[in-house]
Amino acid sequence: MVILEEISEALIVGNAKKVRDLVDQALKEGANPKAILNKALIPAMNVVGEKFKKCEYFIPEVLVAARAMNAGMDLIKPLLTQTGATYAGKVGIGTVRGDIHDIGKNLVAIMLEGAGFQIIDLGVNVTPEKFVEVAKNEGVDIVAMSALLTTTMVAMRDVINALKEAGIRERVKVMIGGAPVTQRYADEIGADGYAPDAASAVEKAKQLIGRN
């Protein structure tokens, strides 16, 4: 469908109004909401992720594209729930204690949501207790943590320990990311997965769920 391509193009350049209008039009013309998501919004956001990796896009462009993605998602989400679409998995996500930098976390949440995950966004400065609570009571499949600062990154280990103490470490997968975080650090603290950027975070989340 030509209109799906147009939606993709509008999303890639971050034109939220155009994305909303085109999604609205497509729905009125009888397009399947799932097809709009899978054939327009997600592939477009993947292009944005690629451009970011290649340094063609920087954070401002990615944020503006994510905003356009949200504009489309706002129209599609209620329809997806109506049609009883099943989620790929449930993710509790937040920045760790002491860290209030949420741009990366928000991008990962948007990308995961786009990829069909149900997101429980815990916000910023999330305590280990809060992560444990959501893992326990909400039945999340993945606990996802983000830190921008090298000084706050250390709180990730506390969350993993708290999950162990609560006896639910085996029930959930733990994913971490953020500027100072590395695969080596993930291995060191016993996290199940690390992703260097939002697009890779989606692949990693799918992979982790598959192993469940």
Place this chain on the structure above:
Amino acid sequence: MSLKLPEDRTLVIPLLGAPGVQLSDTTLRENLTDWEVQFNTIRLMVEKFQPDGIFPFMDLTVEAEALGLEIYFPEFENPSVKNHRVKTEVDLKAIRSRYKGLSGRMPVFIKVVENIAKNFHIIKGAYAIGPFTLAGELMGVSELCMNVILNPGLAHNFIEFSTYVIKDYVKALLDAGAETVAILEPSAVMLSPDQFEEFSGRYFSYLAEELKAPLILHICGNSTHLLKKMSNTGAAGLSLDSPVNLREASKIVPGNVALIGNLDPVRIFLQSTPEQVAKATMDLLGQMEGIKNFILSSGCDLPIGTPLQNIEVFVKAGRKREI
């Protein structure tokens, strides 16, 4: 204006501050709110570590607080701006009309610098926040980043006002005796080179020209993509974080701009043994061999729990070597 560096040796200037509370048995909050407490902590650090230069504690909320923003201020951790409610031209106008010049805790830091200048014969520095970062504290950094594209006029108005506030503060710090002021611009790391030039670099250049003082530009994280533009701002020095390869950076940054950095504050200073710190320091010195504009430092502010022995070892290892 450039920094005067000795010909015969590499200066060693770790970004001290928070770890000093271990020497003075004080809390971080006490140091950030009381100039006498902070100056005493700094005095103890200068005596113990003998660095070639000293800066006050790093605090990215001083300017925002002076503008009336609400600050979250725990006893033992760094303070942060609570919320970002200044979103529109109308909001900005209200903040602008309330702003009465130096206020909040600015006098605490000015007084600290005054005492550093009076008492020490090493390089005397000071910190101030960068214009893009302060604008982000007002508006929210995501919004500011988006407005760089969606509403550049609004972004510029916020950054311009921030620059004006910073200028007053930096002038006061220089008048108090600071020989250089490091402008802390962490949020700019998210921008493309062109965006950086337009929304951060040119405001830095304005500050450097107006204040006629050697200013250092500090950006946290991996700023490799910005190095060329950062070099063109008129900065006397670039303080670079540990993800930047300094040797590679030295090929981009001209010789009259000091290259300051960049041992990892957490993995090396906080989490390594003294032997590992010594090795990492020697490795960095080896890597920077022959580069005259190099100042040995930490990539960023040292965390509060940094073992004091690691700082001692760093300064000692740094001193062993002569160019």
